[in-house]
Amino acid sequence: MIKRIKRKDLDLEKYTRCLAQSINYMIYAEHWYLDILTNKQWDCLILNDYEAIMPLPFVKKIGIKFISQPIYCQQLGVFHSKNFTKELFLEFQKILQTNIVRYYCFNEQNVLDYEIENATKLNQILSLNFDYDSYTSTIRKNRKQEIRKGLPKQFSIVESSNDQSFIALLKEDYQEIKNNLSLDKLQLLVIEIQNRNLGKTISILEEGKVVASSFYIVSGNRLIQLCNAKRINYSINFNTFIVDFMIKKYTKKGLILDFEGSSIKGVNEFNSSFRAENRYLKVYQNLKF
Known part of the structure; x- marks a missing residue:
């Protein structure tokens, strides 16, 4: 019943x-x-x-x-x-x-x-059960070259269990969502996730100032990339180094890196360059507005 x-x-x-x-x-x-x-x-x-x-x-x-x-x-x-x-x-x-x-x-x-038929919404995941050095030799050429070149010396990458730098970046540099109520919900959600010790914030700093930051949920066997942001006046693809940091740290621990998407071409290609696999979801709607 x-x-x-x-x-x-x-x-x-x-x-x-x-x-x-x-x-x-x-x-x-x-x-x-x-x-x-x-x-x-x-x-x-x-x-x-x-x-x-x-x-x-x-x-x-x-x-x-x-x-x-x-x-x-x-x-x-x-x-x-x-x-x-x-x-x-x-x-x-x-x-x-x-x-x-x-x-x-x-x-x-x-x-x-x-x-389920007509499952077209896309998610992308990467099983981390591999040797890191062997894995990096198989990823897309441009991504491999970025990683090998590394961040310029003025940048450093740090991990925190209670930092919310990405919220500040979204508020300051992303005008289209600055006043969006969903940002308030995101902040409340992040606080609760962090209070439950289920969150990881990976940030890139330049002389102590955050220029890029991503928030991951650590849940079950998944590392879920919930949100990321960066200063808009930088041409460096900071997310390459954040994702690489997560992969390198969590290989061989029975985990899956969940990129949470995407059907957006540029994002999809970025995730695919790390050898992310497609997983399909079914969206049901009988009302559209």
Whole structure:
């Protein structure tokens, strides 16, 4: 039996246990993660006694409630244990489709396990189970040359578990999102992730001043690149050195580097130059505005 439960009525202990024990765990479905991004505006489809879960973020406009997945929440869908049938998955999918849905994205494992058609949204990942020196000899030529050349001497690269330099860079140098409310949500989310010791900020400094910074979530077996920013008056591709730093540090530890995208050509080619593999996601919509 699948039932729809409001956020306020969830058994959070059972919900968290189901998610943690699922074969397709994603931090995006954590109740605290969704609470921050949606102001606790989400319901959940529950199979029996929390045998499987499907979070449904929503918004309300002119009194109408519709499903809408928030920014910084790339993949949701059904989270379940090993013995979960395609028939059950289709039941969840059918219930979703009875709602007004502006945007909802199933997770990679849902697409793989249940062969969802028309999965076209792109994610890119890199398994870090390799020898670093052997790996760098196989990446794209221009990326390899950048890494071998290294950063100019005036720059240094540092790691922190509580730095938020990328937020400051976004506010100062990215006018198109400076006053965007999603930036406030991002900051609240980052604070919570850091409080839970799940965040890594990698920054590049010039004479002690941050010129580029990326934020990674360390969750399950994934290093998720949630956000990155740089000073706009530099021609150096700082992200090359940040990504290389992460790869070099975390090789042979059973982890996956998750680039969180992308279908944007330039970003896609950058990620591919590190040998990132494509993973496809299915977006469902029956309302577009």
